[in-house]
Amino acid sequence: MQATSTANAATGEAFERALQAQTVCEAFQITAAARAGQVALRTPDGSVSVTYGTLAERVRRIAAGLAALGVRRGDTVGIMLTNRPEFHIVDLAVMHLGAVAFSVYNTSAPAQIAYMFADAGNKIVITETDFVERIEAVRDDGIPIDRIIVVDGEPNGTLGLDQLEKLGDPDFDLEAAWSTITPDDLLTLIYTSGTTGSPKGVELSHGNMMSEIRGLQRALPVTPGGRTVSFLPAAHIGDRWSGHYSPLAAWGFTVTCCADPRALMDVVKQVRPTMFLLVPRIWEKAKAALEVQIETDPGISGTLMRWAIGTGIENARVVQAGKTARPALALKAKIASKIIGSKIREELGLDQAAWFLTGSAPTPPDVFQFFAAANIPICEIWAMSESSCLATVNPPEGIRVGTVGVPIPGVEVKVAEDGELLIRGGTVMQGYRNKPEQTAEALDADGWLHTGDIGAIDADGYVRLVDRKKEIIINSAGKNMSPANIETWLKSSSPLIGQAVCVGDGRPYNVALFTLDPDGAAGRSIDDPDTIAEVAAGVERANTQLSRVEQIKKFKIVAQEWLPGSEELTPTMKIKRRSIISKYAEQIDELYAPR
Structure with a gap:
């Protein structure tokens, strides 16, 4: 017993020293020495x-x-x-x-x-x-x-x-x-797409990542020696932070590598992670699977779970609307959470997780409501490569659906005159590799990072994202893409294609809207099978120049020509993306409808 207490004290002391390390290397060496016999890396099998x-x-x-x-x-x-x-x-x-x-x-x-x-x-x-x-x-x-x-x-x-x-x-x-x-030495490059289409190498230093690790430890305390699953690509800042640097250098976690994202939730059930970050799409799939399971259970447990979920969601919506739930409803919701909370956590493999995160793309409010009713409070975050990952997070005890939470300790956030959100702190990148002009645009003389997001900050410091100043698609799996780059390849792939708009923000895959070129497609009909086949061939040619997540899965040719100064184009022929997506919402929804 004495030996166990001594060992625990030693690893606890090492954890505190690792948090204060100047570099990620120093933190890893401290952690590895204190936990030499513990498993650091493993595969599910x-x-x-x-x-x-x-x-x-x-x-x-x-x-x-x-x-x-x-x-x-x-x-x-x-x-x-x-x-x-x-x-x-x-x-x-x-x-x-x-x-x-x-x-x-x-x-x-x-x-x-x-x-x-x-x-x-x-x-x-x-x-x-x-x-x-x-x-x-x-x-x-x-x-x-x-x-x-x-x-x-x-x-x-x-x-x-x-x-x-x-x-x-x-x-x-x-x-x-x-x-x-030193803390100023570069640690890694994270390549992220921009509106120009050319990837930008975000330069992050050892000091940047250690600031991120320390800030998150104060915002969301982690008990060292836990478990997590690494499943995102290593090129993604989310996995670099949550599946690599933090768990191995500072937290002393056991990291299980999941090579197949389709098997993720099975791996989660095996590992029982103590900390977990999921992109919105996986939370959505988990919700859908649980709903099917509940609806198909004819017994008492299914009935109770349907009642409990319904009551919990009703309470969540009342609170979300800014109202105080009636005492009877609040009590019913509390009972509901107790009835099903432990069962659903266990079913998902999340019964030992201290907190749950989501970010990288918008999450539907009903997902938060569903899991809150099941006593799984999901903390939405605001993260970007340029800020070493998380900039803000919803505290578990104070989640406000519709916001991305409050700045982590060590990070400042303010709103510029034009509504753009600015960030400053030790987590902010060194710059974009070999791109001094774009670095100067992103980082001002006072150290503020211009994020490209339009937002607001309430009296309690909660940040709400309103819109994007820059046109970047972030799909439901959290992958950043440049629509301008994709559209350039599409328009050059076939003489029949006049204008092209790529759609995929918050969606599982990309689709496109096309107009026919007045010259290249003169005399052709949008319904002509040969026309459709030739455009499809052009899309396939463009897809060979794009990564798998950037590729166009479905498309639709619209009849109306887009003219300068119209709803679709500015006088200088620039795409009015938001106007097009709004105007053609029905056609876009059809492209995402199940076959």
């Missing part, structure tokens, strides 16, 4: 299980191997991997050399990969067998890649991860490398 002690040693060996290949402080290393333990290992190794690891989405087209590699300037890529052909195509097209390291084999003469570990000096002094890293 248990085929991979890596303790913190083993993880720290592999990080040292891989860092030594990379150093032998010439990787030095400030260099960049590209990573293209699925969600697997090797990502965490190699990213940590790169970081400890003072180098900058960055990831690209696995769905990226070769041209997109080439652009990011050219911008980052990396000479080394760490990948897996399934992506080697794409990386080789990028290299063969002129991008200078010296080494391709493969974590699950050695195809086509590439360097295997085991070989890399053997390349290094057995006496390589890792501490001498990481101890010289």
